[in-house]
Amino acid sequence: MAKIQTLTGAIDSSELGITLIHEHLRVRSESVAVQFPHLYDDERDFQKAVEQVLAVKERGVKTICDPTVMELGRDIRFMERVAHKTEMQIIAATGIYSYHYIPPHFQNRDIDYMADLFVRDIEAGIQNTSIRAGFLKCATDAQGVTPDVEKVIRAAARAHKQTGVPIMTHSHPASGTGLKQLDLFEDEGVDPSRVLIGHCGDTDSLEYILKVLERGPFIGMDRYGLTYPFGCSAERRNDTVVALAKRGYANKMFLSQDYCCTIDWFPPEAAQAMFPKWSMSYVIDEILPELREAGVTSEQVQEMMVDNAQRWFEGSRD
Template identity: 45%
Template sequence: MVSVPTVAGPRDHTALGRVLMHEHVFVLNHEYEINYPDSWDHEARIDDAVAKLDDLKAHGIDTIVDLTVLGLGRDIARVREVAERTETTVIAATGFYTFAELPTYLRLRGPGRLIDAGEPMVDMFVRDLTEGIAGTGIRAAILKCATDVPGITPDVERVLRAVARAHRETGAPISTHTDPHLQRGLEQQKLFAEEGVDLTRVVIGHSGDTEDLDYLQALLDNGSYLGMDRFGLDSRLSFERRVQTVVDLTARGYADRIVLSHDTSCHSDNFPADYRAKHLPDWRFGHISEDVLPALRAAGVTDAQIDTMLVETPRAIFGRTPPL
């Protein structure tokens, strides 16, 4: 049995229950909050997040993986306030989220940079995984990186290689953001393989944004899991087509290589609640339990296959992480 670090303390990997593998508690822009403090009501936001995660628990979900990392406003102290008040388990991540460039602090530091030294992100990520985030002792349990429309730019390449090296040093799994329409997941797998990453420890995220089964099959053939993890984000792909893609993949025998999620948040500075309510009403934590699972069952996906995607596969992903 493996002890998995969570925000509220370690959990046995067999006790995570039903897991949503790609979610967020808070997505923040701290610079705006500092300069425009009326944009953040601390007590109201914490209370709201607790209520949303309590409701998620009532919908039968036990754990979320919070893939909020640097670049998305990770604030582990705030997440801890929420995690200590809800029965929903929250797993934290480390890594960096950028589509093109790193911030100046990191662009100036690293091999061949103005401040010429080793890659600082490797040490940052390893410390988060082994010692804890921001001096809290709360350890991350998974690594996160992103490749979107710009592709593997020089700075994105630095992030991906740093994530790969932290994975090799710690054994932590990797979860990614991709643009599947440009087949960025295959590019990520190629780079990870160059770095010696075990591709069976990688979740290629946002794979559910496409119904290109040939592309998804190629990712599977390379050994990785597929994140069908944007249910409710119907502006990218309709509900019906997302469900059908999962149905098609389970019919091919890949229920054990799929994880489900929404990629939504309790609060996001980028997508205010009124915008989501008007334009993306199903992009919410209860959507999978209320709508997706019944639709999968109606299309012939069995309860055993659903349990595989929500329970057994996340358990396998975290169960192979060595205790630290």
């Protein structure tokens, strides 16, 4: 049992229930949103987020983990509003989402300074509220472990060691960055079973994924609905999940969509046109039935959708 901070108060890990481990209520280019606010419509964003969250609530989802952190436009009051309106258990994160660069503020200060800010989000509250982060997030993409990215990963590791909250990453399997993240976490003395290497499902290379799994972390099969250039088809994602479940790894996988209720990275509606199936309900409506059809058992679904979240937060070894 572990106490977990949601946007609307603390819960016990036994209360997590069906959990979508990686979904975004809203993603924005942070600096653009600050400088050109006329481009944005908070009310529209709010309605879209509420719609998606209520849709999965109807389908039995009890908890959503939202890894929207610095550089993804995290706005804790916006997130709180959605959580109150929907009465969904939503867990916020702290960390920095950058593939290569951090602002001069951090470039000219050390790792522990950054770690202290993450700890503040976890222990005191985010953006001068008393709403606390429940997990840590960092990212490594095709650019690899740049000096700035390394700083964020090490700061996340140190904040984890101080607070005990788990770590989620964005990784880029095509360049093997999940393994590089694990190298750094291990170097900082982090127990890999408290780490979720995100986006492993973007490759169907079992060889690569098994190398990651051998090190002991959880993995995210967490981008259902996204296809090229953000990963592969649902069919290939399913084949990988089925193969790994057969090898006994259902206790290490998370199924999610990395859905963004709104995202400003593309012109309006372009994301939905590129990825027509992408939604917060896709895994429950279409993927779970397909996986069951392909031989994944109810116990394995229970592990991927419920039990693994508890284990990731609690830190118990299996």
